[in-house]
Amino acid sequence: MDLHFGDSKPTDEERAAIDTLLGPPESSWEGADRSDADLRWARGGRAARERRDLLLPGLHAVHDRIGWISEGALDYLCRRLTVPPAEAYGVATFYAMFSVKPRPATVLHVCTDLACAAAGASELCAGVEARLGLGSGVSVERSPCLGLCERAPAALAVKAGDPVRTAVSAPATVERAVLAASAPDSAPEEPPAALAVPQAGDPSLTLLGRVGVVDPASLDDYRAHGGYTALRQAFALGPAGVIREVTDAGLVGRGGAAFPTGRKWQATASQPGHPHYLVCNADESEPGTFKDRVVMEGDPYSLVEAMTIAAYAVGAHRGYLYLRGEYPRALRRMEHAIGQARARGLLGDDVLGQGYAFDIEIRRGAGAYICGEETALFNSIEGYRGEPRSKPPFPVEKGLFGRPTAENNVETLVNVLPILTMGAPAYAATGTGGSTGPKLFCVSGSVDRPGIYELPFGATLGELLELAGVRERLRAVLLGGAAGGFVRPDELDIPLTFEGTRAAGTTLGSGVVLAFDDTVPLPRLLLRIAEFFRDESCGQCVPCRVGTVRQEEALHRIVERTGADAAADITLLREVGRAMKDASICGLGQTAWNAVESAIDRLGAYE
């Protein structure tokens, strides 16, 4: 590979940001001064190429410090990592949080997604924009769901510098959002994670039992509340025993695709190729989802322990936690927990003195819903554009770095702790035959007590909404998030199980329950969903890249129309939707029409 770098130079600050991450450059090949060694030594080969996966962390490093990525900074990073600048430019422009054009050091992301829109996001945006106009040093950006739906409307301020400063404002008012952006250091603390759990403290909780009870910063407190007994049990059972327990428990993935976890682990464990990897998918960018954030903020050690067990079961010695870029507090808590676990021998070369080596690396996403798709996530970690790969081959065979990989959602993983502590039979006794164990639901919208609820599988939608204090004049419920479907207020007896929702012609998805009363105009909501998919399509395949645009256009045309006036466009939507579902490469394009279709068919949206 013959790399060509332009003549743009990094500023001292950009260089420092990159060198802090990668260490100082050693030779003129990497952008250092020419040394004697350079006369005899040519850089390249394997050692140099293997650092490509540091591209995304490198882009973050520059962005955190400067607030945007200049040509000079990008070229210097490429030189350091032996990455072609064209490819790095393609990667940098893929992510919504990165800018390759100069912009103010402070960016205020104001959520305009479903729950926030229903809670007045447009007024918030208008108010904030009026206050933070040109010259304020703040760039206001409209953002998809920030994962703070229980406190809608929400805003997140990021101020570049050394170190980068962040502040969350939710529920946001114009005043508070402006304060967060102009003085992130003096913005008020976020409320504790437990406030997102209306049932917090209820002794019957399994997955959320420790949220609000333990100090998320204290490993000792975690251990005092039962932490690390599951890992001891795992070592007693051995890897095959752990997989057997998880299989017998009937655990099914909670990330949306509902794949049996035991089967995935078994398939990964039995692959002859090495090394094996474990990836925890904490990208959580589905509008209306915030459960993984609350778990990571409120009980971070449980995820560290669960990842250790999963890795042990599948034979992995390295795990990646791919954490959504818009979750600064979850990032801090997980970084802290991993550091503590490492310092205490619970991660590292000899976990719990059992001779088993495992460590976790955190990778931050940078604003791309598609990176939650499992193979797109691999590409993102590897330093490529977050485009899904075509399957087969499946990740268990060829995943991260082309190696056998088990990828699981945060909630899936933390379920492994009760499975091991209570035993598979007791775990499987909760829930229903096809959906075992407890399930987390993210309830927001027109309810009095939005938040994360934990219920055994099998409770009905009505029971859940009752708990959350559903308001009068419910018009529709969006089940499973933007990729899910709407149901009517007279369908609240749908059981919340994988099989029950399937039988009702809808889906549980990742456990989103968004309630809308009749003050929310349905066509606007559908438009927002279409806009989301159009924005988030990776652009790789035609049905999704162009189909999502045509879908949004048609919905724009019929915003105010019904009946015969809308009929032609609805036919168009159906035809395009069917092709998207059938011919798109990945789940994004395949599901982008679900919610709109269900609104037309079940809610009679344009009748």
Next chain:
Amino acid sequence: MTVTSLGIPRRLLEFTIDGQSVRAPEGSTILDACRSAGKDVPTLCQGDTLTPKNACRVCVVEVEGARTLVPACSRKAEAGMEVRTDTERARHSRKVVLELLASSVDLSTTPEVAGWLKEYEAKPDRFGPDAARVDEQPRIDNDLYVRDYDKCILCYKCVDACGDQWQNTFAISVTGRGFDARIAVEHDGPLTDSACVYCGNCIEVCPTGALSFKSEFDMRAAGTWDESAQTGTTTVCAYCGVGCNLTLHVQDNEIVKVTSPHDNPVTHGNLCIKGRFGYQHVQNRD
């Protein structure tokens, strides 16, 4: 032609295409098998010298038991598979994909598309006059070739040809995402500031004319490009010892472009700047 290197004899897989039993060597794609069986499956992003990115989705077929349609160009055939190439479901997707593409980019120089639009009764106009289009001016920033992204279907072939599949120069990448995704060089600058070495291999593989020789582009603009009046002569490049095959396309006694045969086992259609563009001296007549 499809270059499937046969190598050592491989196991034959038995499966069915449209109910008819077929045999194909292990490792062949459904498309290979369809073509051997005389079935016509349209393709756009698939090319004979590169691993397809399966991005266009016009080649989709039905495979029994699969939840979605599968791209024939990339899915490997498996024993016992039941493939159906011409069902209502597959035809519907192909038709819509052709409509989506034709409504968003200029396919006037893409071979075969006009025929498929007719065959599948595609009506790209039905998305209305305001349907978003790529709509970009051609980028002309050097004397050798033109980038006209209004014609680009994002098949990724130029990226793969410039990158790890052939040239290893990595001057081209996809930037942005979704409908705004575009082919670009680093920092989206002019070609002359980029890592491009002007081998022209990207033009060789571009299926739509989005990348074209400046000579061809200018003649098309002037209305003098006439493929039916051209002859192609394959010869050996004389510049260096590699000995690549060149095909000289000649119109009115002038070389108008140079390509290279894809079935040449050494070059597979790849050339360097000298072979591809260094033909002026041949026609200096005084």
